[in-house]
Structure formats: structure tokens, C-alpha cells
Amino acid sequence: MNTRTTLAAVAAALLLPAPSALSAPADDPSSLMACGTYPEDRTTSRQEALDRAQTWLDDQVTYSQQSCHENSYGRYRTDCSGYVSMAWGLDHSRATTDLAEVSREIPREELMPGDALNSPGHVALFVRWEDGARTRPVVREHTGPDGAPVVERSWSPETAAGYTPIRYLKIAG
Incomplete structure (x- = not known):
């Protein structure tokens, strides 16, 4: 094999998706984008989850299911589930469809900072209640369109009702 053929083979191999990406659900394109992979999901305090999430707000990280962002907390996909994965310190960027593997459903009234609100196709990190009720x-949350930065905002009761409250299994505090 000559040098040109070897270089072409190496370049082609680099363009192929990793084997785990080939088995991703076809209905969730965000799961096809691999970024960093870490040894294990970390135990993360509620305050640490909020602090980690704040870094993407500060950096004005823009939304894209085809991009990754790297900072001192690792390299994660720049979409909603990548954002929550980074905040929680997960071993890789999850998709909304597989966050159930690292979390459990909780009653809405038990939501605490660092929990999340999840639905098929979108997830947001819970910060606090705006109202006493x-x-x-x-x-x-990190939501499209492509190029939109992470935002902090309040949701209406109607919007919130469409989401399931979840708690990361390794959240501390």
C-alpha cells in the first residue's frame, strides 16, 4: 500500500461515525453527535450543577445538534440534552430519550435546583420557582434555532405541564 492510499484510508476512517453512534435511535438526531466521553457519571451537588450550567450562559454557547463545546467541565453537545448532561456531569452527552437511564421521575412539588423538566425532544434544567404557588x-435551557444562546427564563404553567420532572440519580444535597 502506498502513502497516498494509506492517507486516504485513514481519512475515510476518521469520517465514519463511531460504532455507538450507528446504534442511536433514528428519531433523535442529537444522539448521533459524539463529543467527549468520561470514565463515569459523576456525583454532582445541586450548586455545582447550577454553577456548571452558568458557564454556558456566561460563554453564550450557541445551540447546534452538530457541534460540541469544551470548557473546564468537559466537551458536550451544544443542544438541550448536551447542556443538562454537562450540568449533571454525565459520562457523555445524552439525548432526551435516554436521560431516564440516569434519572428518576419525581413529583412536580419536589422539584429542587439542579433537577430537570423533560419531554420527548426537549429538556431544561430547573433553577427555582418564580411564584409561591x-x-x-x-x-x-438550550433551545433552537441554531445559533441561539443558552437562556434563563420562566415558563408558563401550561408549558411546564407538558414536561416530566426528573432528578439525576447522582445529585447530592
Whole structure:
């Protein structure tokens, strides 16, 4: 094999997706984008989850299911589930469809900072309640269109009702 053929073979191999990406669900394109992989999901305190999430707000990280962002917390996909994966310190960028593997459903009234609100296709990190009646959650979320930065905002009760409250299994505090 000559040098030109060897270089072409190496270049082609680098362009192929990793084997784990080939088995991703076809209905969730965000799971096809691999970024960093770490030894294990970390135990993360509620405050640490909020601090980690704040870094993407500060850096104005823009939304894209085809990009990754790297900072001192690792390299994660720049979409909603990549954002929550980074905040929680997961071993890789998850998709909304497989966050159930690292979390459990909780009653809405038990939401605490660092928990999340999940639905098929979108997830947001819970920050606090805006109102005493606990109907308007304040969330940090990464949503499109491509190029939009992470935001912190309150949701209406109607929006919140469409999401399932979840708690990371390794959240501390």
C-alpha cells in the first residue's frame, strides 16, 4: 500500500461515525453527535450543577445538534440534552430519550435546583420557582434555532405541564 492510499484510508476512517453512534435511535438526531466521553457519571451537588450550567450562559454557547463545546467541565453537545448532561456531569452527552437511564421521575412539588423538566425532544434544567404557588418554574435551557444562546427564563404553567420532572440519580444535597 502506498502513502497516498494509506492517507486516504485513514481519512475515510476518521469520517465514519463511531460504532455507538450507528446504534442511536433514528428519531433523535442529537444522539448521533459524539463529543467527549468520561470514565463515569459523576456525583454532582445541586450548586455545582447550577454553577456548571452558568458557564454556558456566561460563554453564550450557541445551540447546534452538530457541534460540541469544551470548557473546564468537559466537551458536550451544544443542544438541550448536551447542556443538562454537562450540568449533571454525565459520562457523555445524552439525548432526551435516554436521560431516564440516569434519572428518576419525581413529583412536580419536589422539584429542587439542579433537577430537570423533560419531554420527548426537549429538556431544561430547573433553577427555582418564580411564584409561591409553584406553577412557574425558572429554567435554564438550550433551545433552537441554531445559533441561539443558552437562556434563563420562566415558563408558563401550561408549558411546564407538558414536561416530566426528573432528578439525576447522582445529585447530592
